[in-house]
Amino acid sequence: MSAPSVVLVGPMGVGKSTVGRLLAERLQVGFRDTDEDIVAEQGRTIADIFVEDGEEVFRAAEKQAVGRALAEHTGVLALGGGAVLDAGTRELLARHQVVYLSMDVEEAARRTGLNAARPLLAINPRKQWRELMEARRHLYEEVARSIVATDDRTPEEVTQEVLDALELKEA
Template identity: 80%
Template sequence: MSAPRVILVGPMGVGKSTVGELVAERLGCAYRDTDGDIVAEQGRTIADIFVDEGEPAFRSIEKQAVHRALAGYDGVLALGGGAILDADTRALLAGQPVVYLSMDVEEAVKRTGLNTARPLLAVNPRRQWRELMDARRHLYTEVATAVVATDGRTPEEVAQAVLDALELKEA
């Protein structure tokens, strides 16, 4: 059974997709994002799923997408920001090469302005981002093999830090 070479977790806007693509390129393998899998499978945006069906329905769809990806993918994999909320998913991540990309709220404001189409940040985004992180930070840390801070770093620097943290060599 194949398993991902690198799994990236962290909050929305931390750069999992950008960094994941760079890491995959450096490792000479493919990149995949479970949020992208969900959008392709559902034929609509994540924001639309949240609005139309609610967060519990989205989390169920997300859990299935993550479990499929973890079971049969051998490239670099990025998980949606809330994927680690599910206990079964956290159990599947045990022993895997998981890197938690972290950032503080000031960095989140700089990167996203916290005004993008993020359903969980619709009202008072700065406060909501802090509350989400307070609820999730320990879960990201729990599943992580390594933590890489992204604050003040370029995507290239973060990608190199991911490779270094997992002791992976470029292809």
Template identity: 65%
Template sequence: MTGPVVILVGPMGVGKTTVGELLAERLGVGCRDTDHDIVEAAGKPISEIFLDDGEPHFRALELEAVRTALAEHTGVLALGGGAVLAPETRQLLAGAPVVFLDMDVAEAVKRVGLDAPRPLLMMNPRKQWRELMDARRPLYTEVARAVVSTENRTPDEVVGEILDVLELKQK
């Protein structure tokens, strides 16, 4: 199979980037984050893309970033929290080694905080996060080969479980 060895999906603040970097190090491969790709291509932060250009424009950039990364990258790939909203993205992920990193709202509040610059959490972050997860959890589950909780666990513990569930060998 070509493409990423592992693809991480899940909500904002779950640790996709942190876990992805550690997992890539353990596997001896590179790590790529589509949110970072979008920021690089647009030349501005995601929050500014949302405010200046709107969510539909951001989602179009996101779909293109995912498509490109899936075609080019062979290491660990972390997708933005909303990438699975696009049916095209879910189709592209079909059969791929996708891991859904999961957590509950209490953990999200600890990690993301209530004042973080997250455009989709500007008003009533706890309620917004719950609503996002109600809509997204079935989509994360749909594309995932495995679900790994990050709650009350270190990144090392999460990486260990990913290696086990996907039966990957460390370098």
């Protein structure tokens, strides 16, 4: 069975895609982002899916995308921020090298602006982000083999810490 070499989880805006691409480059493997898979499959943005069909429809598409990617992809895989909400997904992740990229609310505000382009943060973004993290932090920690803080660090520094944490050698 094939499996991703690394799976990145964490909140929106933490840098999963940026770090994932850097990791893939350094490991000389492919990179895949399940949010990008969903957008390509649906032909519309995640925000549009939320607005037009609701979170439940998005989460069902996300669960399918994650399951496919975990089964098919052998490189670095980045999951959407809410992918860990599904118990079946968390069960699948137990067999993989998962890294939780963490950040605090101030870092989230700096990186993303906590703006309306993030559908779950449309009203009172800082409060919403804190509530999302209270609900999700333990799930990220549950699935992770390693936790790497990203606050005040460059993507290159985070990438190196992920490699070190998982004891992976560059290709």
